[in-house]
Structures are given as C-alpha cells and as structure tokens.
Amino acid sequence: MNPIKLLLVTLLIFASIITAQDYNKLKVIMIGIGDKNPTLDQGIYSHAKFYYTPELKSQAELSTNEKAALSFLGGTKSSREIFKGEPKILADWWDETDLRGHAILFDKNGTGFWQGWVDRRDDILDSRGFGDEKVLEDALEAIFEDDETADFDDDKEFEIDENDNLIERKMADFQVVGKDGTPVSTKALIETGNPTLLVFFAIPVDIDINALAKEEKRSESFFGSLTQTATGFEYIKLFEKVETIFD
Numbered sequence: 001m002n003p004i005k006l007l008l009v010t011l012l013i014f015a016s017i018i019t020a021q022d023y024n025k026l027k028v029i030m031i032g033i034g035d036k037n038p039t040l041d042q043g044i045y046s047h048a049k050f051y052y053t054p055e056l057k058s059q060a061e062l063s064t065n066e067k068a069a070l071s072f073l074g075g076t077k078s079s080r081e082i083f084k085g086e087p088k089i090l091a092d093w094w095d096e097t098d099l100r101g102h103a104i105l106f107d108k109n110g111t112g113f114w115q116g117w118v119d120r121r122d123d124i125l126d127s128r129g130f131g132d133e134k135v136l137e138d139a140l141e142a143i144f145e146d147d148e149t150a151d152f153d154d155d156k157e158f159e160i161d162e163n164d165n166l167i168e169r170k171m172a173d174f175q176v177v178g179k180d181g182t183p184v185s186t187k188a189l190i191e192t193g194n195p196t197l198l199v200f201f202a203i204p205v206d207i208d209i210n211a212l213a214k215e216e217k218r219s220e221s222f223f224g225s226l227t228q229t230a231t232g233f234e235y236i237k238l239f240e241k242v243e244t245i246f247d
Contacts, residue, residue: 023144025194028242031176031186033083033094033202034058039209042179045239047246048199051176051184056083056091058204081204087174089158096160099200101238103127104166105139106198110191111150112166114139118199120234124241130164140245143195171198199242201235209236 028048035054042050059082083091093099105114114136116129125137131150133139142148153168173187190196203209 023140023246025144026140026245027189027192027194027196028245029189029196029198030239030242031198031200033090033099033200035205036179037203037205037207037209039207040203040235042239045243048239048242049189050179051189052179053085053087053090054177055086056094057085058082059084081202087172089160089172089174093160094202097163100202101199103129103136103197103199104171105131105136105143106171106190106196107143107149108193108195109149109152110170110187110196111152112169112171113143113148113150113195115164115166118238118241120237120241124244131167140195197242197245199238201238203235 026047030042030048030050032050032052034052034056036050036052042048082095085091101118101120103116103118104112107113112131114129114131114133116127116136118124119127125135125140127136128134129136129139131139133142150168152170156169158169158172159165171186171190173185175183175185176189177183190198
C-alpha cells in the first residue's frame with residue numbers, strides 16, 4: 001500500500017478508537033418513575049444504570065391492563081398516570097410534562113448541555129432537543145471531541161413547563177434508589193467529572209412485560225397480555241436505543 005494511504009488509514013483507525021474510548025466515558029442513568037417493575041431484566045443493558053423513585057406512588061385506581069394502556073398510550077395530562085410523594089419536584093414535573101423518554105445530557109461539570117426526547121423510531125443520535133447543539137449527536141461530539149461545557153446560569157430558575165429547563169442548570173438534588181435498594185443522590189450520579197446522559201421512563205410496577213409470551217389462548221386475557229407486553233416493548237426499545245450510542 002502507498003505509504004501516504006497507509007498513514008491516512010492508520011490515522012482514521014486511531015481516530016475511531018479514540019472516539020469510541022471517549023464515548024465509553026459517558027455515564028447513562030435511567031430513572032424510573034415509581035418503583036422497579038420486577039419483570040424487567042435490566043441486567044441485559046451493559047451501559048445503562050437503573051434507579052427508581054419508590055416513594056412516588058401511583059394515584060391511578062385502575063386495573064393492571066388499564067395502567068398498561070395508560071403507560072403505552074397516555075401522553076396528555078388527562079390520560080397520564082399521576083404520581084404523588086417524594087421527590088415532589090419530580091412528581092410535579094411529571095404531572096406537567098410527559099417525561100417518558102425525556103433525556104438530559106450533562107457535561108463533565110454536571111450542567112445541562114442538551115435536553116430533549118429520545119427518538120425511539122430512528123437513530124437515537126438524531127434526537128432533536130434544546131441547547132447550543134440541537135441534535136444529540138452534535139452535542140456529544142461537542143462534549144467529547146471539542147471538550148465543550150455549558151455556561152452555568154446561576155440565575156436561571158427551574159420551570160416545570162419549559163422543555164429546556166435544565167439547559168445551563170444543575171439537576172435538582174433528590175434521592176433515587178438503585179436496583180439493590182441502596183439510596184443515592186442525583187448529584188452523586190451526575191457530578192462525577194464525566195458527561196452523563198439521564199433518561200426518564202415509567203413502567204407500572206404491577207404489569208408483566210413478558211405476559212404475552214406466557215399466554216397461549218386468544219381470550220380476554222390474551223388482549224390484556226398484549227397490552228402489557230406492548231407497554232414493556234416500548235421501553236425495551238428505549239433502552240436498546242440508548243445502548244446503540246456505544247456501538
């Protein structure tokens with residue numbers, strides 16, 4: 001091979017290795033609204049760390065299948081499952097905004113750099129949002145390749161009805177619980193010196209996301225199982241999309 005071509009190929013390979021190594025420094029935090037769903041196998045996702053808010057209690061007096069339908073279809077305030085309890089700031093935010101798949105990319109200082117909703121239909125890196133960089137891929141490149149950080153705005157207030165409420169702000173510090181039941185603060189998770197992608201989700205604790213695989217007959221219970229499994233599948237797609245960042 002021509003020495004110049006060989007050098008160019010070597011540089012390209014080296015650059016791709018550096019980029020991959022940098023992306024592996026990205027922390028991914030998944031925060032579930034409410035308690036952990038026992039039928040979710042979160043161990044199959046190698047990069048995401050899962051945390052929950054078990055003190056947030058659902059106020060919906062509905063059957064399991066009705067809760068599954070709400071989680072799958074409900075995006076408006078009138079059709080979304082409502083939670084009460086602690087942390088109150090998260091309950092109020094959820095009440096105002098559909099946080100399912102809502103994501104915030106924090107820079108290495110723990111300041112909001114990009115904010116939007118994860119694109120579950122196409123490439124997650126094409127997800128559009130708010131910040132100096134509107135596309136998630138551009139925001140990641142700015143952080144990892146250009147070492148950019150957000151300008152912290154100490155005067156900016158957190159407004160639950162604003163879709164860019166964490167841009168140039170720190171996340172409110174509240175406790176979440178790991179899969180082993182250990183409490184930890186959001187500050188400890190986000191302000192680590194490495195960039196962090198935080199994504200919200202909400203799987204009702206009493207649905208079985210594997211119900212359809214257990215159902216053999218097309219009966220009334222079959223359609224209930226279908227609803228529960230469809231709800232779980234929507235979140236599995238979300239988790240899988242997040243994992244593709246590291247491909």
